[in-house]
Amino acid sequence: MLAGVTLVTFVLSHVIPGGAARGALGARATPGQIASFNQINGYDLPLWDQLYRYLEGLVLHFNLGYSYKSNEPVKDLIFSRLPKTLVLLGLSTTLALIVAIPLGILQVVRRNTIVDYLLTAMSFLLYAMPDFLIGLLLILYLAVDVHLFSIAAPDASTVAGILADPRALVLPVLTLASTTVAAFSRYMRSSMMDVLTQDYIRTAQAKGASKSRVLYRHALRNGLISIVTLLGLSIPAIVSGAVVDETVFNYPGMGLLTYNAALNNDVPLLLGTTFVAAISVIVGSLVADVLYAVVDPRIRYAKR
């Protein structure tokens, strides 16, 4: 899987029309400049040799090349930004789960009442709104009109610095969490409804278990299984959402780095962030798989 992602980024770096040199140096570069650029970056070598060097650098030194724009190693640029993005992703996903699961349960308990319909309507609306619009409306109403939170994200350079400024962190986290909440609570509702129609629930009710006991002891645990599946599946979408979110709030994470790289035609940096984002998705999916085993005892990995 990792090998596949590596191959995709390698291929992408070689399909730039007019060659990487034209992309980096601009349309008015002289043939001499292009030749020397190709020589420095090894683009004049045979393709298999380039692939070998690329893999060797990647495996031994995690070398992702140098940014065209700032000439710094892509690796350093990414590693200075990655922890901040992970903070954002972690906080917002946790928040989304904390909000979405009780909401979904509430909708099941109050199913087909006004509460249920209102919440369903709200989640449809949130889901259909572009992320950046949610972010900007939150800024407008909670930071500009009412000075509850800061307009911009924390600009501290360290993770600790970012966490030390919670007023600035609230809106980016809230924005990223909102679409996830919409999707998760809808899914939680339908998955709980499914579970509640099953035979063992009827058995539990017949035994005289109280309503809340049936709901929380019997239904919730099975309802959570599909949420964990969904969590694993939506990690790429959440990581993508972070790019827009960080751009809206000027949050100094990997998403903003990627966005700026795109504006500057900085292909090595773009491919580097794409590669790292893919790795974080793979790791995230692994975590979801482990959670799977925690939530559902029927699933056990490599026990025997």
Add this chain to the structure above:
Amino acid sequence: MAVMDPGELSPEQLQLTRDDVGAPLPSGGDMRSSGSLSRQLLGVFAENKLAIVGAVVVVLMILLCYIGPDFYHTNQTSTQQALLYSSQNSPPGAQYPLGTDSNGFDILGRIMYGGQTSLEIGFAAAGIATVIGVIWGAVSGFFGGVVDAVMMRIVDVFLALPGIYLLLTLTVIFRSSEELLILVIGFTAWLVPARLVRGETLTLRVREYVQAVRVMGGRGSRVVARHIVPNAIGTIIVNATFQVADAILILAALGFLGLGVPAPKTDWGSMLSNGVNYVTTGYWWEIYPVAGAIVLVVVSLNFIGDALRDALEVRLQRR
């Protein structure tokens, strides 16, 4: 698949089930006797009010965007003309029902003009994603074995690449245009239908009628095209509906990141991201009408998709 209530089965069916003990029961694609697919689809709309509302909204929006400009003439192509002959950022009034934007373009006209792009890209990208996904999934599931393993690993690799990163890279490497956006969004969205159709194919290819075709000498391509794909069509249509909605949202996000269709063309996302530059100045008419258009279409498509899914009893894994 929900556990089937034995009470719903007739004695003959129960008998059949006992005879088949040991062999897994074919699942998915439940038998239905309610006529052709198109009649089933019509039935869905007849039963579900939200789906009717959704369908009406989508049709009206398409009419507004494509027929609207024939009745409501505005200049939407020449920035120079717009800057010269109309006032910029003017609020809604008699002359401009929804006001003008920062270039002096009439917003109502621009919603129609941008809507054409957004809807075209949305539907075309979803179409491409569905076609690629269906072929990929059907071939993978039908041949199985090594072919299946390799093809599905490729899907896994692309699933691990977060969409926006791939989109940003591709739109930077190749210059952005409407055609490119269709291809790029379609190319990042085909993975879900590929997985769904593969799953359906795995259950369909062991059915007796498929085996019968093979015994009669039908080639693989015939089995896939005439028997597997038509039987998975419910899953495919439901997913395609959601794909259109998602493509419109992705396009909006790309527009915000400045990678939407290049000027003088526009799309709803680019319009909205222009408008939100003025979020603090109170030019609400540059934000809410176009935001409303996006939300209306996406919500309507979701209503339609949900209703279709409920009706066709397709279990989907959506994000």
